[in-house]
Amino acid sequence: MSSKIESENKLFVKSHVPRDLLQNAALFKNEKLVIWEYVSNGLEYIEEGTNPIVFVTIDNRNKQISIKDNGRGMDWKGLQNFFIMHGENLDRKKGRPVRGMFGTGKSAAFGIAEVLRVRTVRNGKRSIVELLRSEVSKMNREDPIPVRTIDKEKPTEEENGTIIEIEDVHLQKLNQADVIKYIERHLAKWRNATVYVNNHECEISEPVSVSTYSFKPEGSLKDILGDVELTIRVAGEPLDKDLFGVSIYSNGIWHETTLAGIDGREMAQYIFGEIDVPKLDEDNSPITPFDLSRSMHLNPSNEIVRAIYTFIGSKADSVRRMLVKDEKERKASENAKKLAKQAESIADIINEDFQDFRSRLLKAKARGTKGFDTGTEKVSSGTNDDDLIFGSQIPAEIVEPQGDFGSEGGRRVSGKDPRTLSPQVTKGSPNSEKLGKPSNGEGNSSHSRGGFHVEFKPMSKDANRALYVGSERTIYINIEHPQLVCVFH
Ligand SMILES: Nc1ncnc2c1ncn2[C@@H]1O[C@H](COP(=O)(O)OP(=O)(O)OP(=O)(O)O)[C@@H](O)[C@H]1O
Ligand SMILES: [Mg+2]
Incomplete structure (x- = not known):
């Protein structure tokens, strides 16, 4: 009672x-x-x-x-x-x-x-x-x-x-x-x-990684987390929402997968990995890391959980930044390749035009002097009409007994004194006398052909839109010029 x-x-x-x-x-x-x-x-x-x-x-x-x-x-x-x-x-x-x-x-x-x-x-x-x-x-x-x-x-x-x-x-x-x-x-x-x-039969499937990085905590993070290892992997392609992120385990039991604050940032969806923190499981603090909701989210108010997030967040972000940089470089070099290709096509058009003009000029010259016609024979690299100079290696015909314009004494037509420079030659038939040699002294095509070059180059927004450098026979196009920026970036 x-x-x-x-x-x-x-x-x-x-x-x-x-x-x-x-x-x-x-x-x-x-x-x-x-x-x-x-x-x-x-x-x-x-x-x-x-x-x-x-x-x-x-x-x-x-x-x-x-x-x-x-x-x-x-x-x-x-x-x-x-x-x-x-x-x-x-x-x-x-x-x-x-x-x-x-x-x-x-x-x-x-x-x-x-x-x-x-x-x-x-x-x-x-x-x-x-x-x-x-x-x-x-x-x-x-x-x-x-x-x-x-x-x-x-x-x-x-x-x-x-x-x-x-x-x-x-x-x-x-x-x-x-x-x-x-x-x-x-x-x-x-x-x-x-x-x-x-x-x-259930299979364990993981995304394929193209690179892997390992990190160990230091200082106060090490005191809280213990001697653990964070593995961050980079996938070759952006991952689905439920596959990117670092999985947090404790004694092999999965508790959460997170990007610890870098979610949504550039290249973050390429990052995955894992960390196993046994101390999480042993934690007896009044603010526990886990709850019974099976939500797959740890309690961010717990000290160990916070330290894990800090560790993952900073390391994942450093890997992410590296990826962003690499990606930028890759894009830049891809862009550069594209520009070089474009430059080449522009140069080809200019050179074709120039070649056409040149052969018309040569024909006119031939008719006006000795009745010699350069014909429509196609020129090839290394033995182009423009590349041949007077010599004794290649069959050639003399089109002008005197030097070309650009020689000392001014332009041939208007030059006062006849110049004493070598005669001008053009490629002749195989039976012709060897009166020519390649302008670079070699008989192969490895030298730069006589035409013009085009190159895209960042030259600052205040510089000219394009620039011709005669000594290099190169037309530089300024990709930083305000009129071109929107086209090339
Ligand atoms: N399939 C099983 N075979 C043998 N013992 C079992 C089995 N399932 C449960 N038990 C026993 O019953 C207990 C209660 O199981 P229950 O799943 O409810 O809780 P728990 O596994 O201990 O914790 P949690 O709720 O986190 O899963 C277990 O601790 C285990 O001792
Ligand atoms: Mg159970």
């Missing part, structure tokens, strides 16, 4: 178990979150030395899902522990780092379905238990929820393992592809895990 009075006078924190179960279940809003919850249990709670294999069956027609594992299974005591909401994780208690943390995953089925059935075998004993959402929601007291027992520790030959059966799913359609994608994303760091969804 006295203890009753005592308890009435004291206050206790209690929980309304049915509401607790259903409110936690509500966090598992879709099939991928629900299925992953039981798959991760199946991969995690295994006998030492077992390679975990989990089979997921999604039956869209009957609105059923099953998740079968080859884990350690549960005896009756194990099942009692399984049904404790927010139960302490026994593996963690023993110091084994596992993903399970909150003791709420078991409720996931009620986020989308009516029935949760657990068939489990441990050491030759099989138990089957069942819980219905309708029964849970009918309970309006904070009492424990009775679980229906179908079989209790019945002897069996079956191997250890558990099958979770979820029935009467309320979703209109179960999206298998979405489930597979979600599982594959989570499996990235899970060692030796095999998961089948219907007949599909």
